[in-house]
Amino acid sequence: MESDLSCKSAALRSHLYTTLEQVSAGQRVVIERHAAPMAALIPMADYWALMMHRARARRSKEEFMPTQRLVIANASGGEGKSTVARELAYSLALLGYKVALFDLDPQASLTKALGLHDDPASPARQEEATVSRVFSRDEPLPLPDPMPVHGVDVWPANDTLNSVDSILNNDFSRASNLREAIDARLAAMPEPYDFVILDTKPQRTNFLTASVAAADHLIVPVSGIKGLENLDILLKMVKVARGIAPTLKLTAFVPNRIREDVNHHKVLLEHLHGELSQLAPITPNVRDSLATMGSATELRLPAVLCKPKTKVSEDIVTMTRHLLGLLHVPVPA
Ligand SMILES: Nc1ncnc2c1ncn2[C@@H]1O[C@H](COP(=O)(O)OP(=O)(O)O)[C@@H](O)[C@H]1O
Ligand SMILES: [Mg+2]
Numbered sequence: 001m002e003s004d005l006s007c008k009s010a011a012l013r014s015h016l017y018t019t020l021e022q023v024s025a026g027q028r029v030v031i032e033r034h035a036a037p038m039a040a041l042i043p044m045a046d047y048w049a050l051m052m053h054r055a056r057a058r059r060s061k062e063e064f065m066p067t068q069r070l071v072i073a074n075a076s077g078g079e080g081k082s083t084v085a086r087e088l089a090y091s092l093a094l095l096g097y098k099v100a101l102f103d104l105d106p107q108a109s110l111t112k113a114l115g116l117h118d119d120p121a122s123p124a125r126q127e128e129a130t131v132s133r134v135f136s137r138d139e140p141l142p143l144p145d146p147m148p149v150h151g152v153d154v155w156p157a158n159d160t161l162n163s164v165d166s167i168l169n170n171d172f173s174r175a176s177n178l179r180e181a182i183d184a185r186l187a188a189m190p191e192p193y194d195f196v197i198l199d200t201k202p203q204r205t206n207f208l209t210a211s212v213a214a215a216d217h218l219i220v221p222v223s224g225i226k227g228l229e230n231l232d233i234l235l236k237m238v239k240v241a242r243g244i245a246p247t248l249k250l251t252a253f254v255p256n257r258i259r260e261d262v263n264h265h266k267v268l269l270e271h272l273h274g275e276l277s278q279l280a281p282i283t284p285n286v287r288d289s290l291a292t293m294g295s296a297t298e299l300r301l302p303a304v305l306c307k308p309k310t311k312v313s314e315d316i317v318t319m320t321r322h323l324l325g326l327l328h329v330p331v332p333a
Pocket of ligand 1 (some may be wrong): 062077078079080081082083084109256257259265286287288289290294297312
């Protein structure tokens with residue numbers, strides 16, 4: 001074991017403040033009683049890694065599943081794409097699945113919400129860390145290595161991803177490159193990801209088409225009527241993307257930021273559960289919770305990790321389990 005600190009249980013009370021400071025700086029502290037280790041204080045990142053590891057070990061080996069590739073998209077902004085992508089990724093990781101998370105929006109709100117842009121010197125701010133290189137040649141270059149964040153492998157975004165659209169506008173044949181690069185990465189992994197989750201940009205451009213075509217399932221978060229106005233645009237794009245991903249399907253609508261007491265949300269839900277349910281199933285609602293989502297953003301952590309007991313985190317877990325059912329993936333107990 002690396003150099004963990006130790007503290008005698010009798011001394012803990014007087015050293016509590018310094019001990020907690022050490023833990024929050026990333027140290028593990030073993031508490032000793034009668035000269036034997038009896039407990040440990042560990043940073044939360046270690047705790048989450050442990051929870052994910054235990055959940056993964058619990059999932060039996062027989063439950064082999066092919067990688068599920070999910071793209072979160074909506075041709076409108078602010079519907080909750082990045083939030084749903086992040087929360088879904090981490091609730092799946094907590095259930096024991098191995099998860100990859102791609103930020104494919106040059107605005108990088110997902111990357112920022114995970115704190116990866118906080119340090120001006122962060123590699124996440126460099127073009128090399130993004131998927132942009134896979135579009136730089138006719139034959140896709142391999143993906144760069146991901147950045148592990150609390151048990152999930154993340155491919156970050158930054159504004160250099162804007163260049164992908166100029167490349168694809170000149171040569172649309174490269175729109176299949178991201179899908180192919182992900183295929184190659186999965187094929188080279190001894191234990192491939194159970195889930196690949198892609199967060200996308202709202203503008204309907206060729207990069208969005210390439211992003212959607214890298215998945216097999218399209219998940220559409222909707223938080224208002226505006227989020228449905230551009231649905232036909234999204235569906236047209238799915239048709240184009242099917243040229244690259246023939247089995248791509250609209251798998252679910254996720255009602256997000258829902259306040260059931262608000263009239264226009266009642267109208268939205270009626271519309272979703274009426275006419276639109278013929279297009280795709282509707283998951284249970286994720287409620288609107290400014291307090292929880294606000295502090296998650298501030299803490300640079302997914303709500304399911306930092307505020308697991310809140311109603312909105314419970315909604316996210318319920319939505320995730322519902323989605324697993326739609327994907328015919330065995331749901332862990
Ligand atoms: N369920 C929710 N409750 C409260 N705020 C939310 C919820 N979902 C998203 N938000 C907030 O709404 C804003 C837009 O969400 P975001 O995920 O960035 O949308 P998009 O990626 O579609 O542009 C963000 O400030 C986010 O924190
Ligand atoms: Mg976003």
